[in-house]
Amino acid sequence: MAIDPGLARRNAVLGGLDEDALAPLLPDLSETPLPAGQVLHEPGQAVNNVYLPLLGVVSVLADLGEDQVVETATIGREGMVGISVYLGADAPTERSLVQVPGRALSMTAEDFREHIADVDGPLATMLRRSAQALFTHVSRNAACNRVHTARQRAARWLLTTADRMDSPRFELTQHFLAQMLAVRRTSVSEVAQSLAEDGCITYTRGLITIIDRPRLQSHACTCYEAIRRATDAALAAR
CATH class of the missing domain: 2.60.120.10 (Jelly Rolls)
Structure with a gap:
């Protein structure tokens, strides 16, 4: 079918x-x-x-x-x-x-x-x-990866993932997030904890929930909007 x-x-x-x-x-x-x-x-x-x-x-x-x-x-x-x-x-x-x-x-x-x-x-x-x-x-x-902090890059990645999932909640392990950010798992724990303490996300047993998207976006680097705009423009081109 x-x-x-x-x-x-x-x-x-x-x-x-x-x-x-x-x-x-x-x-x-x-x-x-x-x-x-x-x-x-x-x-x-x-x-x-x-x-x-x-x-x-x-x-x-x-x-x-x-x-x-x-x-x-x-x-x-x-x-x-x-x-x-x-x-x-x-x-x-x-x-x-x-x-x-x-x-x-x-x-x-x-x-x-x-x-x-x-x-x-x-x-x-x-x-x-x-x-x-x-x-x-x-x-x-x-x-x-060369210029921005792990915290900025993590915020960007979480926002992009939420866009692709049509949901503020998704599964993500520390191991995978460490690969994405090119940092050690201990650094991932510190970044996730800091974003949670700031009221941006909750992170429990591999499940991330974005609870304050505007606040999370304020922590993201400019690459989030730059990549999103470039993607939208490329796919909308005629």
Whole structure:
């Protein structure tokens, strides 16, 4: 049975397609859960499926060796996991791992390549816009990790995750948050505690709840708004 168009449009890439462009994709899409910790793609290994998140957060991780893993970008419902296939690469250079559980629409890489054969078609156009937004995210993330404090970056990440989840409450472990912020777990505990003491969040047993979004946003670095504006502009471009 083909995926319902309304469900598909919850992903921004698919949501940017008109009815005629979306319809041929629906029979080749499958809804799939995204459990926390699931590895979707490994560096150097062929991509079998691409994923268009509906809910949840997937991290793109760089393994620096000596047990050092750093997040370089995150992907939610605004994008696609497996952009390397669109760019013509046989395999990604980084690992893609589910950080916040959710669900996605998946498609085999073989079917996906057939659908993007028309390089000037509407799907390819939306993927170019999504890739532009992702590149902005990666470059801004690198600068953010270099300049801004762990507290500022944590606030940014929590706000972005809430946007992608359509909820102020979501699951997140200290281990994953440490990877995202490129800090030790002890530093994560200190940051989470300080944001909780300031009345921004509660954090209990891996469950974060944003209780005062404006206050949390006041602690976030400027990268939150910059990335959000760039993503919205790229996906809305005509």
